[in-house]
Amino acid sequence: MPGRSVSKQTLVRLPAYLHFLQSLSGEERRYVSATAVAEALGLNDVVVRKDLAAVSSAGRPKVGYGRAELIAELEHFLGYDNSQDAILVGAGKLGRALLSYEGFPQYGLNILAAFDADPRVCGTEEGGKKILPMEKLSNLCRRMKVRIGIITVPGEHAQKVCDALIESGVLAVWNFASVHLNVPEGVLVQNENMAVSLAILSNHLKERFSTK
Amino acid sequence: MPGRSVSKQTLVRLPAYLHFLQSLSGEERRYVSATAVAEALGLNDVVVRKDLAAVSSAGRPKVGYGRAELIAELEHFLGYDNSQDAILVGAGKLGRALLSYEGFPQYGLNILAAFDADPRVCGTEEGGKKILPMEKLSNLCRRMKVRIGIITVPGEHAQKVCDALIESGVLAVWNFASVHLNVPEGVLVQNENMAVSLAILSNHLKERFSTK
DNA sequence: ATTCAATCGATTCTTTGATATCGATATGGC
DNA sequence: GCCATATCGATATCAAAGAATCGATTGAAT
Numbered sequence: 419m420p421g422r423s424v425s426k427q428t429l430v431r432l433p434a435y436l437h438f439l440q441s442l443s444g445e446e447r448r449y450v451s452a453t454a455v456a457e458a459l460g461l462n463d464v465v466v467r468k469d470l471a472a473v474s475s476a477g478r479p480k481v482g483y484g485r486a487e488l489i490a491e492l493e494h495f496l497g498y499d500n501s502q503d504a505i506l507v508g509a510g511k512l513g514r515a516l517l518s519y520e521g522f523p524q525y526g527l528n529i530l531a532a533f534d535a536d537p538r539v540c541g542t543e544e545g546g547k548k549i550l551p552m553e554k555l556s557n558l559c560r561r562m563k564v565r566i567g568i569i570t571v572p573g574e575h576a577q578k579v580c581d582a583l584i585e586s587g588v589l590a591v592w593n594f595a596s597v598h599l600n601v602p603e604g605v606l607v608q609n610e611n612m613a614v615s616l617a618i619l620s621n622h623l624k625e626r627f628s629t630k
Numbered sequence: 631m632p633g634r635s636v637s638k639q640t641l642v643r644l645p646a647y648l649h650f651l652q653s654l655s656g657e658e659r660r661y662v663s664a665t666a667v668a669e670a671l672g673l674n675d676v677v678v679r680k681d682l683a684a685v686s687s688a689g690r691p692k693v694g695y696g697r698a699e700l701i702a703e704l705e706h707f708l709g710y711d712n713s714q715d716a717i718l719v720g721a722g723k724l725g726r727a728l729l730s731y732e733g734f735p736q737y738g739l740n741i742l743a744a745f746d747a748d749p750r751v752c753g754t755e756e757g758g759k760k761i762l763p764m765e766k767l768s769n770l771c772r773r774m775k776v777r778i779g780i781i782t783v784p785g786e787h788a789q790k791v792c793d794a795l796i797e798s799g800v801l802a803v804w805n806f807a808s809v810h811l812n813v814p815e816g817v818l819v820q821n822e823n824m825a826v827s828l829a830i831l832s833n834h835l836k837e838r839f840s841t842k
Numbered sequence: 843a844t845t846c847a848a849t850c851g852a853t854t855c856t857t858t859g860a861t862a863t864c865g866a867t868a869t870g871g872c
Numbered sequence: 873g874c875c876a877t878a879t880c881g882a883t884a885t886c887a888a889a890g891a892a893t894c895g896a897t898t899g900a901a902t
Contacts, residue, residue, distance in 0.1 A: 423837060424833070425888080425889070426830065427889070427890095428889095429826075429829050429830055429833055430826050430829075430830075432829060433808075433823065433825040433826055433829050434810055437808060437809065437810075437825075438810065441809070451848080451849065451850090452849080452850075453848085453849070458810070459810050460810070460812065462890070462891060462892095463849090464850095464851090464890085464891070464892080465889090465890065465891080467849090467850065467851070468851090468889095468890090471850095471851075477849085477850060477851080478849080478850075478897085478898065478899090479848070479849045479850045479851090479896075479897045479898045479899085480847080480848050480849055480850085480897075480898045480899050480900085481848090481849075481850095481898075481899075482848095482849070482850090483850095496825075496828075496829045496832060496833075497828075497829075497832035497833075497835075497836065502831075502832065502835065511727070512727075515723070515724075515727055521824070522828075525824070525825055525828045526828070526832060527828055565835055566831060566835070589834070589835060589838055590831045590834050590835055592827060592828075592831060596645075596649060597649065597653070598646055598649075598650065598670070598671050598672070600672060604838065606830070606831065606834040608827050608830050608831050610824075610827060611645065612733070612737070612822075613645040613649075613708075613737055614641075614642050614645055615804060615820050615822060616708075616709075616734075616737045616738070616739055617641050617642075617644060617645050617708045617709075618638065618641055618642075618818070618820050619714075619778060619802045619804060619818065619820055620708060620709035620714065620738060621636070621641055621708075621709075622801070622802050622818040623709075623714065623777055623778070623801060623802055624709065625635060626801055626816065637858080637859070639859075639860095640859095663878080663879060663880090664879075664880075665878085665879070674860070674861065674862095675879095676860085676861070676862080676881095677859090677860065677861080679879090679880065679881070680859095680860090680881090683880095683881075689879085689880055689881080690867080690868065690869095690879080690880075691866075691867045691868050691869085691878075691879045691880045691881090692867075692868045692869050692870085692877075692878050692879050692880085693868070693869075693878090693879075693880090694878095694879070694880085695880095
């Protein structure tokens with residue numbers, strides 16, 4: 419069995435490897451070398467080899483890795499073959515867009531239902547998912563052993579919602595609100611923040627123009 | 631003038647500092663210490679101080695940083711006060727959602743127009759932004775000196791679109807397609823990839839259950 | 843059969859970011 | 873006016889990630 423914990427940056431690269439390997443489908447490529455992957459993705463080949471060592475065991479000199487095998491191993495490692503249930507809180511524009519997004523099942527994410535504080539949207543559906551009142555959140559999370567919570571509420575309510583989720587057994591929070599969430603040890607917050615991306619873009623442009 | 635280039639991880643934290651400082655508005659807090667910021671965001675205080683040193687010059691012992699001043703410096707550093715023009719390619723569901731999003735101006739991003747290959751959506755509008763045919767892309771980018779391109783096309787067309795953008799003078803690409811983009815030296819690609827976030831969430835849960 | 847080239851995997855080195863420590867400074871209390 | 877304390881800023885230590893090197897292995901070519 420391959421090694422356990424991997425670094426976050428490795429984790430960022432793994433989906434890229436997987437996607438690249440899948441994109442090769444058309445051609446008759448039974449084996450792929452770490453060198454080839456590195457070349458295609460603009461990475462160092464030994465980084466790729468080290469990353470793959472964490473998820474795979476196969477890898478033959480002069481040949482490379484079996485493509486189909488490696489794809490399966492990556493999918494397994496990333497949990498694509500083992501769906502996780504999640505619930506979403508905040509059925510606003512963004513929340514409803516996520517509810518309608520059809521790509522999640524392929525990544526192993528299954529949104530069971532959504533919750534909202536506004537009684538007018540409760541009872542309605544979006545993307546085939548029911549939108550329920552907040553009062554039912556805790557009960558459903560506990561009953562279904564939900565471990566993933568998606569927060570798409572306005573910033574001022576995010577912490578309160580987060581606390582409620584954790585109190586109901588959620589261990590990983592996907593936070594789309596642009597506020598920092600305080601969570602106890604052992605709970606993960608993954609922030610999805612456009613301000614961060616824009617900051618990186620903006621900074622790049624500034625550097626480009628100030629140094630050149 | 632504060633130091634030049636900052637690390638990417640610093641850049642990720644800066645918007646959080648800014649947001650936290652802004653959230654203090656209500657109270658009569660003229661000065662904020664790095665220690666207080668660190669505490670609120672769950673960071674080490676010396677990290678905060680080092681990050682702030684890159685964007686600010688003020689900072690008095692025993693007192694802290696002037697809040698309004700620091701906010702202004704952060705906003706300036708992050709480019710919020712100096713709007714950048716951008717264009718968007720791919721007026722699908724996600725593309726149109728971004729066109730309608732009203733938060734961009736506050737982050738210093740101004741989407742001029744969108745482009746799409748489908749003649750049926752060309753000529754229509756979304757969020758007050760015109761959707762134009764691809765043929766006009768290059769001309770508009772050059773004429774308006776657009777430096778930021780947002781890619782929301784399906785993966786199979788992303789590289790082609792990216793090449794066209796760069797050819798038209800774009801220096802920073804915000805990529806929502808889940809494919810790796812090859813770009814020449816000096817051009818930045820910022821990937822916005824849900825697969826990556828989900829991988830991190832999934833991995834956390836796996837570790838939680840395998841080690842405990 | 844032997845040699846050569848490609849590739850993997852392990853070890854080492856370098857760079858970078860995070861944390862800890864220390865002195866300097868300014869404010870408030872005595 | 874002096875001292876204690878909070879805070880900043882700089883320096884040094886530590887950890888982790890990336891890059892380079894090197895030996896080992898395998899398949900193909902001669």
